[in-house]
Amino acid sequence: MKFKELLKKEILFFDGAMGTMLQAQGLKPGELPEIWNFTHPEVIQNVHRSYIDAGANLIKTNTFGANALKFPQGGEYTVEDVVCAAVENARKAINGKEKTFIALNLGPTGKLLEPYGDLPFEEAVKLYAETVKAGVKAGVDVVLIETMSDNYEAKAAILAAKENSDLPIISSFTFDIDGKLLTGASVTSTCAMAEGLGVDIIGFNCGLGPEQILNFLEEGLSATDLPFMINPNAGLPVERDGKTYFDVDPDEFANIMSKIAEKGIAILGGCCGTTPAHIQKLVEVCKDYKPFNNAVKKTIVAAYGNAVVFNEEAIIIGERINPTGKPRLKQAILDEDFDYISKLGIEQIEKGAHVLDVNVGVPGIDEPKILEKAILTLQGITSVPLQIDTSNYEAMEKALRIYNGKPLLNSVNGKEESMTKVLPLVKKYGAVVVALCLDDNGIPEDAAGRIEIGERIIHQAALYGIDAKNIIIDPLALTISTGSENAKVDLEIIRHFTAKGIKTIMGVSNISFGLPNRDAVNTTFFALALEAGLSCGIINPNTERMMETYYAYNALGGFDDGCKAYTAQFVDKPKEQAVSAGKEEYSLTEAIIKGLSKQSCEAVKKLLTTEEPLDIINKYMIPALNVVGEEFEQKRLFLPQLLMSADSAKAAFEIIKDFTSKNNIESDKQVIVMATVKGDIHDIGKNIVKVLLENYGYRIVDLGKDVAPETIVAAVVEYKAELVGLSALMTTTVGAMEETIKELRKVSTCKIVVGGAVLTEEYAARIGADAYAATAINAVNYANEILK
């Protein structure tokens, strides 16, 4: 009988721990347990056999760490060798027994993925793919991805399993006592992502005992209708005399597990500290429970923090990261200035956005590359879910693939081409997709026409296996200035789909295009749409009146208990205004020297009405920065003041940049390429130098951290940079710096300045740099000397 036929029909039992069993038989700390597949096959088989005898139906292969990082090609054992031996051991132990299956065990890689660590997402996919392929070849029955404490790594493993096998997949996560993964994802986020990616079973294992898992099991069960597997430790680990113990005995374990079984769980088993005795007792106590499904249909999007669940209260999607009509953003996209994009994101989150729309569509750019970078950058600074907004299919797939979590995709529409291209991607990457009510014939004028398109998309999606909960209908707001029925049509469509339990979304402000005093129309329409059932509004959260309407509507609609959110939003407002009214005025120079950001912004705005941007930089900003730099060198002021001044100059600079891009003022800036070298992931020092140099008017091409020599060389050639700044923090990464310098010398006459904690003047000279900057100010002085 096949595993899938048995699943959900009767409760199944996993085995217990392998690792702690082997430790009890002499496996040393730091020793790779997978080696025992070769050196102690009888021990491994005995462990398996004792679990089978205890009543387990599912046996984990001893391959938890079987990846190419630990078993590289050309080593004593390859990944394939390990998997093959491990499966052989499991098979021998099973010895043809009925209803007993082999689960290929895939644990974490032991590395953190970018941007937290240095393992690129696609590398992680490759590592898992190799193990999965070996497992398929060896004939396993199930793929078990377990002990995942990072959503992103789990996604890599699931994709690898999906792309290289047709086997059932169990994806099992390790939460801490608060119900969070190590990287911060909640139970709901995690389950939503795994379900979206098409796993068959979601599991919780390791980290905690059954009692602690019970605390958040309900959250998991209410996020998805997939079957669950629960494999806890034998209690929380207890340290005694510097050693770890698990204290929950088989009786107690089985007892608490029966409370878990009551909830209809499909598979039960054990992890660290459990023994065949635990499993035997577990089977004895729980074998008569029947697994059942939870009827849950929730629309959820998530990144790696808390999920955004579509409930009664509407969701705000920040629309600002979209270059249409925004010259400054357009320029930032062309310059690959991701700091600016990040800032737009943070600003909207602070103003109350729950999700950020990300659209980088500027003609002439490499959109797949830029969108991917934008998503990675934004996910590095926030765990708020993103709405991937593009009509470029290649960019769409890339972005969906590297996105960490369950994405929202904008959009599919009723055109044949759109549905054929987009829906398979929605299915594969588990997205929630916005469905625009338009097709090859355009946008129907009446509600019935648009409703028909919406229904058609839902129907078509179902053929791809996409649940209606993952479709959000956009009725399309067309301005009432060209059609007086336009608002009414939208409201009717929203009501129609809301009545059927389908979620809706709309870019609200389009309704007033071409009209004066648009805010009045937008806010009223927003309130009407919310009342009709609109699930999410794509709006500009910086527009105060829209957010006022949103909070007021929630309070009026009964979604804001005790008007708490409303009060929290608005109670402090008058006070803030009073404070800003009473402050004194500073000149730009003064404000920068004193490190006052607000004041320097006001001063620069005033100056822009009378002076040229370039003059402002040369006459006020640079002299101010020079004063600060000198004071710092003389040790009359310290790092904090230097940074505050840099921040206030940067704020003023932003305003100048806004002004020049709005007025199409071209400026010829000298380019400096900067990077933290390969292997080095600490970049705060480099970022400080970068901001200072930007304040002096240089254009910085910032390649980020952990940058390969060839990438730096390519950028220097592309931008014809005359100066390169490199940073390295550790003795282990100075080698990469030396190599980068060597490569640069082959193709460019650029000057190279280096800095970082382990470097010294002599060291810098020895690895061939032109200059060593002990402080950020040294770097600035050197740049001014070379480039002016």
Place this chain on the structure above:
Amino acid sequence: MKYNREEALRYFGTTKDDVRAGSLVDLAYLKVRNEVKAKSTYMRVACEINDSTVLIDGREKFNSKDLATHLKGCKEVFLFAATLGAGVDKVLRQLTVTDLAEAAAVQAVSAALIESYCDEICCELERSLPEGESLTNRFSPGYSDWDLLEQKTLTNLLDTSKKIGLTLTDSCMMAPIKSVTAVIGIRQGKTEKNINKCDECTNGNCEYRKTN
């Protein structure tokens, strides 16, 4: 875990009389404290001290004369690792974009926090020792003449990635950023600890070196 403001200001490159820097670090503490998810792990193992090597558990060798000196007379050590978790990294990246001074302040505050946290855990460890045993200060890979690359051995032995989510990059940098690994000697009898830990380190160029 204790917030040692004075240490935070020292890491920030200033002193406790600096009023504006003081308010920056206080604000930084408020920003970062909810992101901190401190975790630690340790293991008691036998060691064999030679002139310039320390043999752990009879099979893994650390090569460092200064470590050997530090552990002189010890028959056992604690291998130790701790981290503040990945949340701090996210705050740092976010502030780097919006507010550099605040980012540097968070960097300084979390450096002080991880030290306090390690001190607290080690203090507890010392208290739980059998009568007559005491602990030396922590000694970490990268200190003095101990090659950072040997950090790998330490994290492998402790299985830090699984136990507390502490991983290493290829160049042996720790991720999450605010993390510590160390060896702590277990002595019979009382240990005279250097109050200034910097006295045991030979890196004279370190900008954070404390002078007495």
